[in-house]
Amino acid sequence: MADVEHPMGIKTVGEASAVATHMLRHEDINGSNRLFGGRLMEWIDDAAGIAARLQCGGNVTTAAIDTLEFKHPAYLNDIVVIEAWVTHVGNTSMEVRADTYVIDPASGERTMINHAYLTEVCVDDEGHPMTVPWGLVATTPEQHEECDGARRRAEIRKMRRAEGV
Numbered sequence: 001m002a003d004v005e006h007p008m009g010i011k012t013v014g015e016a017s018a019v020a021t022h023m024l025r026h027e028d029i030n031g032s033n034r035l036f037g038g039r040l041m042e043w044i045d046d047a048a049g050i051a052a053r054l055q056c057g058g059n060v061t062t063a064a065i066d067t068l069e070f071k072h073p074a075y076l077n078d079i080v081v082i083e084a085w086v087t088h089v090g091n092t093s094m095e096v097r098a099d100t101y102v103i104d105p106a107s108g109e110r111t112m113i114n115h116a117y118l119t120e121v122c123v124d125d126e127g128h129p130m131t132v133p134w135g136l137v138a139t140t141p142e143q144h145e146e147c148d149g150a151r152r153r154a155e156i157r158k159m160r161r162a163e164g165v
């Protein structure tokens with residue numbers, strides 16, 4: 001994938017990030033007495049959109065959500081935390097990783113209940129894609145690993161799109 005020029009400079013991984021906390025209420029629960037998946041998807045989309053806006057400094061729209069994995073259920077009164085951060089900047093698009101946890105209020109222990117990658121696109125006032133003004137650089141080995149994976153995932157998405165599968 002060709003390197004893209006980002007006119008405003010570079011942000012480090014983590015600068016563009018968002019944390020959202022929710023306590024599950026009756027309106028968040030489905031007929032099986034668990035967190036309604038669609039509600040969580042809305043919260044994830046929100047957090048990812050905020051992280052992406054902090055990366056590009058403007059407006060974004062969600063182009064795609066993939067690898068949305070519901071790993072564990074959550075229940076009424078559970079405390080849910082979503083951590084979202086930008087893992088890759090393409091030309092006009094960004095990948096955002098969003099991890100969702102339930103936190104045990106007594107012990108502070110976190111259980112991951114969802115893991116997702118979203119593609120957010122930086123858009124101008126007319127909603128047309130525009131180059132993300134800020135590039136992204138990883139500074140730790142863990143971030144490098146995540147960003148390498150993100151580049152690979154971006155290539156796979158492009159291939160899938162090009163081939164229509």
Ligand SMILES: CC(C)(COP(=O)(O)OP(=O)(O)OC[C@H]1O[C@@H](n2cnc3c(N)ncnc32)[C@H](O)[C@@H]1OP(=O)(O)O)[C@@H](O)C(=O)NCCC(=O)NCCS
Pocket residue numbers: 061062063064089090091092093094119121123127128129157158161
């Ligand atoms: C997202 C949108 C702006 C993309 O517009 P487009 O004309 O398809 O633009 P492009 O083909 O140039 O794609 C723009 C970027 O998004 C990426 N992209 C677009 N669709 C994608 C998809 N389905 N999956 C992954 N990436 C995608 C492209 O790879 C490109 O990335 P790059 O510039 O970093 O290389 C447009 O499809 C749109 O407005 N969709 C509706 C979005 C929306 O309403 N979201 C809210 C849903 S509730």
